[in-house]
Amino acid sequence: MPSNLSSRKNRERAAAVFIPLLFFQLALLSFQIQNPAGVTPIKMLVLAIQAPIVNVSSALSNNIGTLWSRYVWLVGARAENEQLREAVRQLTRLNLSYEQVRLENIRLNRLLAMKEGIPYATVGARVIARTPGFLSNVLYINRGSRDGVEIDAPVICADGIIGRTVLVAPDQSQVQLITNPDASIGVMMENTRTLGVLSGSGSSLLDLKYVSNTEQIHPGDVVLSSGFDTIFPKGFKVGEVVDCRKGEGVFYQIRVEPAVDFYHIEEVSVILTKH
Amino acid sequence: MKYLFLALSSFLAITAQMIAGNNFFIFNFLDLSLILVSYYAVYRSRTQALFVGSLTGLLLDAAMGWPLGYNGFGRTLAAFIIGLSWKRLNTRESWVRFAIIAGASLASSASMLILFWIMQRAAGRLFIGASILQALVTSFITVVLFTAMETYRHNQANKSH
Numbered sequence: 446m447p448s449n450l451s452s453r454k455n456r457e458r459a460a461a462v463f464i465p466l467l468f469f470q471l472a473l474l475s476f477q478i479q480n481p482a483g484v485t486p487i488k489m490l491v492l493a494i495q496a497p498i499v500n501v502s503s504a505l506s507n508n509i510g511t512l513w514s515r516y517v518w519l520v521g522a523r524a525e526n527e528q529l530r531e532a533v534r535q536l537t538r539l540n541l542s543y544e545q546v547r548l549e550n551i552r553l554n555r556l557l558a559m560k561e562g563i564p565y566a567t568v569g570a571r572v573i574a575r576t577p578g579f580l581s582n583v584l585y586i587n588r589g590s591r592d593g594v595e596i597d598a599p600v601i602c603a604d605g606i607i608g609r610t611v612l613v614a615p616d617q618s619q620v621q622l623i624t625n626p627d628a629s630i631g632v633m634m635e636n637t638r639t640l641g642v643l644s645g646s647g648s649s650l651l652d653l654k655y656v657s658n659t660e661q662i663h664p665g666d667v668v669l670s671s672g673f674d675t676i677f678p679k680g681f682k683v684g685e686v687v688d689c690r691k692g693e694g695v696f697y698q699i700r701v702e703p704a705v706d707f708y709h710i711e712e713v714s715v716i717l718t719k720h
Numbered sequence: 721m722k723y724l725f726l727a728l729s730s731f732l733a734i735t736a737q738m739i740a741g742n743n744f745f746i747f748n749f750l751d752l753s754l755i756l757v758s759y760y761a762v763y764r765s766r767t768q769a770l771f772v773g774s775l776t777g778l779l780l781d782a783a784m785g786w787p788l789g790y791n792g793f794g795r796t797l798a799a800f801i802i803g804l805s806w807k808r809l810n811t812r813e814s815w816v817r818f819a820i821i822a823g824a825s826l827a828s829s830a831s832m833l834i835l836f837w838i839m840q841r842a843a844g845r846l847f848i849g850a851s852i853l854q855a856l857v858t859s860f861i862t863v864v865l866f867t868a869m870e871t872y873r874h875n876q877a878n879k880s881h
Contacts, residue, residue, distance in 0.1 A: 459766035459803060466774045466796045473778075474789035474839065484788045491782040495735050502739045574738045575748075576784040583785035585738070611785055621785050626841050648846040 488612050488619075496617040499585060503573040549711070555603035556712055565678065566717040568592050570600075572710055573617070582625035582645065584608070584707075588715055589616045597676050599716045605682035605704030606630065606670055607713055618715075622707055623651065623683065631673035632683055634666050643668065643683060643701060651684060653699035658691045668701050678716065726768055729756060730776040734783055749850070751825065751858040753780060757799045758821055758862050762811075766803035773799030790835055794828035801827055817863045825855035 477484055556569060570586035588594050590613050600607045600620045608628060612619040621628050628645040632653065641656040656662060666686040672679030688700040733756045740747035753776035761769035777792030784791070801824040811817050829851035835841075 456766075459770060459800070462767050462770050463796065463800045466770055467793060470774065470777070470789045470793040470796060473792070474787060474835065477787045477789070478839070487778075487788065488782045488785075491779060494731070495738070495783070498735050499739060503742070572742070574742045576738060576741070583783070619785055625785065627785070627787075647841075 485612070489614065492612045492614045492617065492619055496589075496614045499574045500587060500616060503571075503587070552603070552712055556714055563678075563716075566593075567714045568594065568717055570618075570713050570715055572713065582622045582628075582647070583611075584620040584622065584710070584713075586610075586618050586620055586713060586715070587616065589614045589618050591615045592715075593717045594618050594715050595717075599677045599681075600713050601681060601716065602705055602710060602713050604706070605684070606677055607705050607707070607710065609676055610715065620713075623703060624649065624707060629674070630677055630683060631671040632668050633671040634660075634662065635669050636666060637661060640671055640673070641668075641699075649703075650687065651701040651703060653686070653701050654696065656697045656699060657695060658697045660697070662686060662689045662697055662699060664689060722768075723771065726760070726772050727775055730772050730779060733776060734779040738783060746857070749854045749857045750861055751854055753777075753795065754798060754821070754825055754828075754858050755862050755865065757795060758802050758824075758866075761799050761803040762806050762866065766800070769799040769803050770796055773797075787839075790832050791828075793835060794832045797831050798824040798828040814863050814867065817866065818859045821862050822855045822859035825858055826851065829855070 473484070553569075568588055570588040570592075572584050573587045574585040576583040576585075584607075586600070594610055594613050596610055596613055598610045598613075598618075600609060606623060608620045608622040608625070610618040611621045623630060623643070623645055624647070625645040626647040630643045631640070632643045633640050634656075637660060639656055639660045639662070642654045644652045644654060646652045653668065664686050668683045668686065670677040670679055670681045670683055682704045684701040684703045686699055687702045688698075690698045692698040730753070733752045737747060737750075737752045740752075757769055757773045757776060760772045773795035774792055777790075777795030778788055780791040780795070781788045802820060805820045805823070809816050809820065811820070829847070833847070836847075
């Protein structure tokens with residue numbers, strides 16, 4: 446009997462906590478409709494606390510990987526045959542690590558070439574974390590306010606536009622990718638200079654909106670930033686049209702494939718000033 | 721003090737997932753925070769599970785750059801479903817455990833989809849596909865972890881007798 450009572454009490458207590466918590470979450474969402482910036486301090490606090498852990502772990506994972514591949518595998522090699530086999534493996538791994546360095550060099554060279562070609566002050570950054578969940582649409586980079594990064598700074602790579610910074614801590618920033626459902630960019634078609642608004646759809650493709658169905662748009666057409674959103678500079682590649690259909694209204698339904706492979710970005714550039 | 725520890729474990733789960741997700745692709749489908757919520761709902765108290773669910777959800781929203789509340793709502797619901805079902809169903813069967821956790825995970829995603837729809841936010845088919853895959857992977861790993869933990873505890877108890 447007492448255990449039944451205690452179980453009932455627990456159930457009632459859980460229900461008494463459950464309903465207010467759900468209402469709290471809904472109230473928080475409603476509050477952000479009217480005041481989207483109202484929760485920025487909370488997000489900033491989370492970012493500031495996470496930043497050192499993520500930075501250290503990112504550096505640690507790199508160092509442990511190097512240590513593991515160069516030294517730990519050699520421990521325990523006793524017989525000569527074993528040593529020779531190990532040496533072959535070691536050389537293969539070294540070769541692989543040199544290959545990684547070579548590929549990184551190519552990527553950094555491309556980034557540098559792009560940086561020299563744009564008339565803005567930029568800072569290079571490394572991607573140090575992605576958000577939990579497959580539909581992350583957010584990246585973390587190892588540059589923050591100490592490096593001159595500000596909120597709404599455009600983040601680009603050699604292939605095109607990646608997104609913009611939405612939260613900036615002293616040594617780390619959160620980058621909202623253009624695939625994020627909350628992201629939009631003012632764009633234009635490279636050939637016809639037709640203007641439109643490109644929005645994230647939560648999937649790997651983007652939606653190009655407000656393009657009149659009297660315009661000539663075809664799959665393969667290149668989409669560039671128009672500069673009208675006052676965040677992204679004009680003329681950067683954003684993607685290519687992959688699907689274009691006449692919608693029910695006066696606008697096309699256009700799907701755009703981003704120019705950047707968001708799942709494999711390692712180095713990026715942040716534009717510090719657009720002046 | 722107890723709730724400070726809950727907050728700390730929630731924070732560490734989200735941070736660990738961010739770091740792991742950057743290094744191992746599979747961690748994008750393994751929901752560490754739901755495993756933590758399940759642990760509290762099953763082995764601690766439902767109230768603690770609700771608190772952890774709510775907090776991990778908010779932290780997840782902050783980490784994902786979403787408006788706060790989507791994951792918070794979903795995780796709180798998942799914590800409640802797991803806590804409620806675990807006591808009422810025969811959870812000695814592994815498949816029942818799997819079904820409870822997968823069901824809670826899917827209910828969490830479904831509630832978020834409804835919130836997306838209410839708030840007119842795009843979600844897409846990818847969200848549905850990723851949610852199903854995440855529910856399956858997370859439930860499988862959670863059942864394996866819980867079974868291993870219970871077996872270990874059982875063996876320790878037998879040794880002490």
